[in-house]
Amino acid sequence: MNIPQVVKRLLIGRAMRSEELGETQLPKRVALPIFASDPLSSVAYATQEILVVLTVGGTAFLYLTPWIGLAVVLLMAVVVLSYRQVVYAYPSGGGSYAVVSSNLGANAGLVVAAALMVDYVMTVAVSVASGVDNIISAFTGLADYRVLMAVLFVVLLMAVNLRGVRESGKAFAAPTYMFIAGILLMVVTGFIRMAFGHNPVASSARYVVTPTDHNDALAGFALLMLALRAFASGCTALTGVEAISNGVPAFRKPKSRNAAQTMSAMGITAVVMFAGITVLALTSKIRITNDGCQLVGFANCASAPQQTVIAQLAAAIFGGDHSVLFYYIQAATALVLVLAANTAFNGFPLLASILARHRYLPRQLHTRGDRLAFSNGIIALALVNIALLIAYGANVNSLIHLYILGVFTSFTFSQIGMVRHWNDLLRTETDPGVRAGAKRSRVINGVGACVTALVLVIVMITKFTQGAWLAVIAAAFLYINMKAIHRHYDDVADELAIDDPKRALAHPGRVHGVVLVSELNKATLRAIGYAEMLRPDNLEAVTAAVDGEEVEQLERQWQEFDIDVPLKVLDSPFREITKPVIAYVKGLRTDSSRDVVALFIPEYVVGRWWEQPLHNHSALWLKSRLLFMPGVMVISVPWQLDSSRRGGDLDRRAPGAVRRGEPSPWSPLCGAEVPDVEHGLA
Numbered sequence: 001m002n003i004p005q006v007v008k009r010l011l012i013g014r015a016m017r018s019e020e021l022g023e024t025q026l027p028k029r030v031a032l033p034i035f036a037s038d039p040l041s042s043v044a045y046a047t048q049e050i051l052v053v054l055t056v057g058g059t060a061f062l063y064l065t066p067w068i069g070l071a072v073v074l075l076m077a078v079v080v081l082s083y084r085q086v087v088y089a090y091p092s093g094g095g096s097y098a099v100v101s102s103n104l105g106a107n108a109g110l111v112v113a114a115a116l117m118v119d120y121v122m123t124v125a126v127s128v129a130s131g132v133d134n135i136i137s138a139f140t141g142l143a144d145y146r147v148l149m150a151v152l153f154v155v156l157l158m159a160v161n162l163r164g165v166r167e168s169g170k171a172f173a174a175p176t177y178m179f180i181a182g183i184l185l186m187v188v189t190g191f192i193r194m195a196f197g198h199n200p201v202a203s204s205a206r207y208v209v210t211p212t213d214h215n216d217a218l219a220g221f222a223l224l225m226l227a228l229r230a231f232a233s234g235c236t237a238l239t240g241v242e243a244i245s246n247g248v249p250a251f252r253k254p255k256s257r258n259a260a261q262t263m264s265a266m267g268i269t270a271v272v273m274f275a276g277i278t279v280l281a282l283t284s285k286i287r288i289t290n291d292g293c294q295l296v297g298f299a300n301c302a303s304a305p306q307q308t309v310i311a312q313l314a315a316a317i318f319g320g321d322h323s324v325l326f327y328y329i330q331a332a333t334a335l336v337l338v339l340a341a342n343t344a345f346n347g348f349p350l351l352a353s354i355l356a357r358h359r360y361l362p363r364q365l366h367t368r369g370d371r372l373a374f375s376n377g378i379i380a381l382a383l384v385n386i387a388l389l390i391a392y393g394a395n396v397n398s399l400i401h402l403y404i405l406g407v408f409t410s411f412t413f414s415q416i417g418m419v420r421h422w423n424d425l426l427r428t429e430t431d432p433g434v435r436a437g438a439k440r441s442r443v444i445n446g447v448g449a450c451v452t453a454l455v456l457v458i459v460m461i462t463k464f465t466q467g468a469w470l471a472v473i474a475a476a477f478l479y480i481n482m483k484a485i486h487r488h489y490d491d492v493a494d495e496l497a498i499d500d501p502k503r504a505l506a507h508p509g510r511v512h513g514v515v516l517v518s519e520l521n522k523a524t525l526r527a528i529g530y531a532e533m534l535r536p537d538n539l540e541a542v543t544a545a546v547d548g549e550e551v552e553q554l555e556r557q558w559q560e561f562d563i564d565v566p567l568k569v570l571d572s573p574f575r576e577i578t579k580p581v582i583a584y585v586k587g588l589r590t591d592s593s594r595d596v597v598a599l600f601i602p603e604y605v606v607g608r609w610w611e612q613p614l615h616n617h618s619a620l621w622l623k624s625r626l627l628f629m630p631g632v633m634v635i636s637v638p639w640q641l642d643s644s645r646r647g648g649d650l651d652r653r654a655p656g657a658v659r660r661g662e663p664s665p666w667s668p669l670c671g672a673e674v675p676d677v678e679h680g681l682a
Contacts, residue, residue, distance in 0.1 A: 025251065032265060034247075035343060037240075039270050040273070041179065041337050044130065046235075046236050050230045051309065054230050056226065064227050069234065083263060092248070096242055096413065110483065121348070123340070127337050128394070131338035131340075134334040137330060153341075162378055182325075184272070186276075202285055225462065229462040235407075244263045401467030408452050411452035415448040511596050512588045513598050514539075515527050516541075516581065517541045522639065526639060540568050545570060545572050578621055582626065597633070599634050603637065604639055605644045619636075
């Protein structure tokens, strides 16, 4: 039994055939939680981020909250309408990267791709950390295990996504719909209480907030900057909006229409929840700060965690923090925040796959795994996030400043690209109906470009010194590396391009066959037999004189078995194998540059992991050096040991492979008795 394969099948499931890809395409009800869980769940902390910024001046500036909230709602509407145009114009997916690359050029496309990849990483980190915060709000005793819980959630997300898009959608659909139902129930209940004159009151309403800046100092430009900072923080509600445009190919037909309808449903739901939470947070007089010690009367302010806005609202509306509905809201919020990272686990591997297909990232990222998911991209995203969460202690306030910069970079470039797309269409299109639609879409995308560009400037100014500069450096690093990877692939393609087929197929002058030997055994005889079968111009066996007694024994056995291949002993005064062999091989090619040396190396195939370090070290080191020598072909001749047969794969061995103990059809010495395999070069 192959234990690793059994474990893999239990965790990931059976391998799927390529033609089953169509079965993984998604209906709208499943696509919504997969692609929209990030923007939907962002409402759980977007209002909180606005309040945290405004309380820098105590409670004096909370009157700005509804205006900032309204600005975020309008921005959400503009962005959703703009991206609806994208899914119709680019049904093949790729989202912002495809739009920008097609209309603004490859370099602009790479800027967007780098920004999006950084943002996808931050989506996972912020969502998971925020989900852990909500768990700690309900169970404060878990505060010491914050980082451990965050890491475990990332590992869980990775494992579920490795099972494939459709299965991850089934797993994540219920928590997303539970969260939507819970928040809408809380909002409706809160508004009903307000209508009857029973406004909910938060547990933190009794605290006085100590301002960190004097109120008289925050006037004019300083007040404007404070409002802009709060607006930039509230814009976290828009993260992940573009994910649907990236994943249009994953929808069932008609793909564009289904994707556009899903985007509309997402936008309406997110706006209703965000607006409701913001109004109720102000009505219930929630007090939440970046530093708990700003709250006068808050016990153990240096160590005790503050309850999140969602937790305080649920407690105020549903009758305390021990009610059933309070725990329901907290559980649903924590789940959907953690699972919101699934938006990135779908978007990042898909974008990485497109970039790899265009030769900007390693080609392994374009390969689908057993479950037809882009497994390498999923694993890479998980590993980066584990490192990030550990480095930042899974602290939302520390991570949030690295967030949303990439979102608005992609928003802005994408909308500018769409304006150019409609301009190009209008130059050639003559149908009045199509032209009218294109003009309408151009206006929508033009407004979107102006608004998102303004927000990008605001985010850059207000968040750069607070940590966003790290996101800029990360995006620049990705951009430079993607350019370098593309340049490498282009250079390789140019080098391997066939300019003269006859010259490329020209035969070498002579083939020198060399069998590397350390002792005489069945593996050695197989290598000799295989080399003879290929009929090189000349063939000899070579050994390095590392131990005099062993060399003498080898020469005696060579004569005893009457092997007609000459054995050459290389002098090795410093007891090395690699240098003498390399020097000898180099010497064989000095006569003619068209000559080729075929070096045959017997190697042992083992079946147990702990046997791997016991064999093949000299062979591996020698091969790694010889691969850099022109005109040298390194040929491994495997010998399967008993343990490899017990691994269960021998029955599927290549044609012509021979079990240990069977006579080799390649060797004229197949009937000879030779020593068993014990040790040596292999």
